[in-house]
Amino acid sequence: MTYGSSEHTRLGKSRAPAIARAERRRSREVTACTVTSCGRTLGDDEPHWKVCGRCEHRIRGWLRELPRQLPLLRASLRPDSGPTQSAIHGGRAHAPLPVRGDVLALLGPAAPGPVHDPEGDQAGPVPIHAVIRTWAELLADERGKPLPLLRPGETYGSYLAAHLPYALTRPWIADLHQELGELISRIRNITCTEPRRRPKTAPCPDCGAFGLMEEDWQAYIDCEVCGLLLTPAEYTDHAERVMPGLYRTALLIVTHEKTGGTHREGH
Known part of the structure; x- marks a missing residue:
């Protein structure tokens, strides 16, 4: 079999996915x-x-x-002004710190x-x-x-x-x-x-999951699912783009369920 033959090409193609995976x-x-x-x-x-x-x-x-x-x-x-610890006969074993x-x-x-702690008291x-x-x-x-x-x-x-x-x-x-x-x-x-972690309303712009969280003292809003980071300004822009459509979709779903329920009751 010569280099470049059909058999070599077939073997090369069969090995390609394994090589790519490795x-x-x-x-x-x-x-x-x-x-x-x-x-x-x-x-x-x-x-x-x-x-x-x-x-x-x-x-x-x-x-x-x-x-x-x-x-x-x-x-x-x-x-803290809690119960006395290490008491002996109602008194303290030693003066409190x-x-x-x-x-x-x-x-x-x-x-x-x-x-250096030769005495082992550090x-x-x-x-x-x-x-x-x-x-x-x-x-x-x-x-x-x-x-x-x-x-x-x-x-x-x-x-x-x-x-x-x-x-x-x-x-x-x-x-x-x-x-x-x-x-x-x-x-x-x-x-x-x-610190408190508060869920955000809009879905993640990267993975689409509703996993965006805002945490105290953190500069970014992060997605718990894919790890995407958004600044507050980036999240606001994203929410302003996607939330109106999601609200309309939710309203249509609720309206459909209500009208569907009324229709079934009429029958």
Whole structure:
């Protein structure tokens, strides 16, 4: 059989779908979001990113939320006036702390370097400032530029947000996503400020599902089904285009059901 014969062509055609499927699988492995809980395929506009647009949107939202949570954390420093704990014969085993330890640990100062704990008594959550500064230092080091100084009361959240386009290309961005998510979860448990998610009326312009949701502190409206992100202005334009037609369709359906029911009763 010579190269280019009909038999070779037939075999080549039969193998083509399998080769294409394998190439698509390899492509998905390369372009999938590296956040373990996500795994979405990256879009054509995200070729150099390590996470998808939806996870990037989450990181930005968490960085915006942190400064808003700090006053609420400070207001939560005083212990709740609940039942006395660790009592002996009606009294306390030790004097109560004047502040909540879990809140103080989050708000407290952070060590400038690695913490050596030979006694094993360094417990509790890592302070907010330490988490944010560690990632900011890594980012500044990889960019080859010094970390800027902060004014009192600031964190490096704004620095991370400003340079997030670069961070999205780094292999550690999924770890940043996970650590920020865990930090925000601890803070919300203390401040009791779980963000609200509100469904939007219009269907998703990409997949057509009624899965568009708006969440507090987030800059985008996201689709829970396909992951599409829309700015509020984009959603408003989309809703103004599609909702009148959907309202008319719904009205026709209701009218048909009512007239159909009346017609059946007449018989």
